[in-house]
Amino acid sequence: MLLQVENIHKRYGTAEVLKGVSLNVVAGQSKVIMGPSGTGKSTLLRCINHLTPPDQGRVLVEGVEITSANLNKMREKLAFVFQDFNLFTHLRAVDNVAVGPRKIRGMNKVAARDLAMRELERVGMVERAEAYPAELSGGQQQRVSIARALAMEPKVILFDEPTSALDPELTGEVVAVMKQLASDGMTMLVVSHEIGFARQAADEIIFMDGGHILEQGPPEQLFASPQHERTRQFLSRIGEGGAGA
Amino acid sequence: MSEFLEFGAEHLPYILEGLPITLGLWALAMAIGALFGLLLAWARLYGNKLIYGAATAYVEIFRGTPMLVQMLFIYLGLPEIGIVFDPFTAAVIAIGLNTSAYQAEYFRGAIRSIPRGQLQAARAMGMSQFQGLRWIILPQALRRVIPQWSNEAILELKYTSIAYAIGVSELTARAEKIGYETFMFFEVFMLLALIYIVLTGTVAQILQFLEKRTAIPGL
Ligand SMILES: Nc1ncnc2c1ncn2[C@@H]1O[C@H](COP(=O)(O)OP(=O)(O)OP(=O)(O)O)[C@@H](O)[C@H]1O
Numbered sequence: 001m002l003l004q005v006e007n008i009h010k011r012y013g014t015a016e017v018l019k020g021v022s023l024n025v026v027a028g029q030s031k032v033i034m035g036p037s038g039t040g041k042s043t044l045l046r047c048i049n050h051l052t053p054p055d056q057g058r059v060l061v062e063g064v065e066i067t068s069a070n071l072n073k074m075r076e077k078l079a080f081v082f083q084d085f086n087l088f089t090h091l092r093a094v095d096n097v098a099v100g101p102r103k104i105r106g107m108n109k110v111a112a113r114d115l116a117m118r119e120l121e122r123v124g125m126v127e128r129a130e131a132y133p134a135e136l137s138g139g140q141q142q143r144v145s146i147a148r149a150l151a152m153e154p155k156v157i158l159f160d161e162p163t164s165a166l167d168p169e170l171t172g173e174v175v176a177v178m179k180q181l182a183s184d185g186m187t188m189l190v191v192s193h194e195i196g197f198a199r200q201a202a203d204e205i206i207f208m209d210g211g212h213i214l215e216q217g218p219p220e221q222l223f224a225s226p227q228h229e230r231t232r233q234f235l236s237r238i239g240e241g242g243a244g245a
Numbered sequence: 246m247s248e249f250l251e252f253g254a255e256h257l258p259y260i261l262e263g264l265p266i267t268l269g270l271w272a273l274a275m276a277i278g279a280l281f282g283l284l285l286a287w288a289r290l291y292g293n294k295l296i297y298g299a300a301t302a303y304v305e306i307f308r309g310t311p312m313l314v315q316m317l318f319i320y321l322g323l324p325e326i327g328i329v330f331d332p333f334t335a336a337v338i339a340i341g342l343n344t345s346a347y348q349a350e351y352f353r354g355a356i357r358s359i360p361r362g363q364l365q366a367a368r369a370m371g372m373s374q375f376q377g378l379r380w381i382i383l384p385q386a387l388r389r390v391i392p393q394w395s396n397e398a399i400l401e402l403k404y405t406s407i408a409y410a411i412g413v414s415e416l417t418a419r420a421e422k423i424g425y426e427t428f429m430f431f432e433v434f435m436l437l438a439l440i441y442i443v444l445t446g447t448v449a450q451i452l453q454f455l456e457k458r459t460a461i462p463g464l
């Protein structure tokens with residue numbers, strides 16, 4: 001088991017946002033988390049890499065609890081792709097990708113740049129390697145941020161709604177990159193309502209509601225015959241009819 | 246007018262011997278101010294209660310009292326408890342500590358203006374808090390602070406003149422001396438004002454150039 005998430009609880013003030021969430025991801029799998037707004041999907045991802053420390057529960061990567069030793073070292077294995085990209089404003093695309101290998105992994109300048117160019121190649125951004133983030137479209141920025149994640153050679157990439165800040169015509173290029181990663185065997189845990197990605201690239205869909213995992217299963221099964229009314233309602237709202245529609 | 250030029254030609258060389266002192270005072274004080282200012286900004290943003298409290302008190306004290314009083318205290322007050330500085334050093338310390346309190350607030354504001362997601366992305370990659378500040382936040386904050394820092398630098402360049410009160414032989418002290426020797430106070434202070442205008446104008450130009458050179462789209 002590459003990623004084990006066990007019984008995560010998180011509360012903000014009196015509101016319990018995560019009420020004991022557990023899930024596992026096998027190496028090479030892609031799982032997609034869906035669910036209504038405010039259900040705790042982002043909080044779960046942030047708890048997994050301890051950007052937000054959970055109140056309770058454990059996260060293990062390759063069997064090692066991520067808080068057991070150096071958290072920064074463990075985070076290198078868990079890349080995070082943000083909804084609003086968070087590219088480093090002062091760095092050109094290539095340097096956004098190279099900064100981690102250089103400053104965290106201790107690579108020399110030339111090696112880090114070579115690696116960065118290879119990762120930009122993978123996301124189709126080599127031509128814009130010298131551009132600053134402000135000079136790129138949203139879709140391009142997100143592809144650079146995926147390259148930045150890849151350059152850390154992580155075990156798992158966590159995606160928090162990678163396409164939802166994009167204009168509809170720009171989501172396709174990002175989804176295409178993510179599909180390619182999935183078929184290359186990258187292990188991915190993706191919060192997203194992109195049906196195309198979920199259907200074609202996900203091994204499993206996890207449906208969350210009210211701080212719980214309500215149900216999970218392979219996409220064809222979950223989309224065709226959801227067990228819970230809540231899931232059915234949600235799927236029909238995001239345009240995926242399920243059995244009802 | 247020709248009289249003024251003649252006066253200038255005669256006394257300018259003597260006054261300008263104070264130029265390296267004025268510039269030295271200024272450069273050293275600004276360097277101390279930048280270093281301490283960054284530390285204070287860090288303390289006020291990321292320090293625990295004690296560190297935050299100490300840094301805040303420091304900033305309030307230095308911003309709430311006149312720089313001349315601070316300078317006199319350091320030069321005349323501290324010797325009473327056995328800490329003695331020569332006038333130049335006392336002036337550098339006073340101006341440096343004073344400007345550090347202002348610079349701290351500018352640095353703090355600039356750091357806070359960088360969106361939170363930047364540090365989060367750095368931490369999520371595996372950078373320590375220090376690495377995130379060093380490689381991601383500071384390079385952005387320092388660029389953003391240049392306009393305010395330039396104002397502060399120009400202000401402090403003019404403030405070096407109060408070092409004359411503790412006997413530092415900088416531009417103002419030398420001009421005043423000429424004044425008493427010639428009793429041509431009008432001319433000598435006009436000349437002095439001209440010197441300061443050229444200095445501040447030059448510094449402003451250099452810093453503006455630096456701002457343009459380091460500008461990055463979107464920052
Ligand atoms: N830092 C915080 N402080 C207080 N409450 C928070 C904080 N972060 C999230 N919450 C609350 O926790 C709940 C879950 O938020 P979260 O962002 O995890 O939901 P989500 O499932 O990602 O929703 P969305 O689909 O809108 O992104 C929400 O009610 C939110 O208001």
Ligand SMILES: [Mg+2]
Nearest residue numbers: 041042043161
């Ligand atoms: Mg969210």
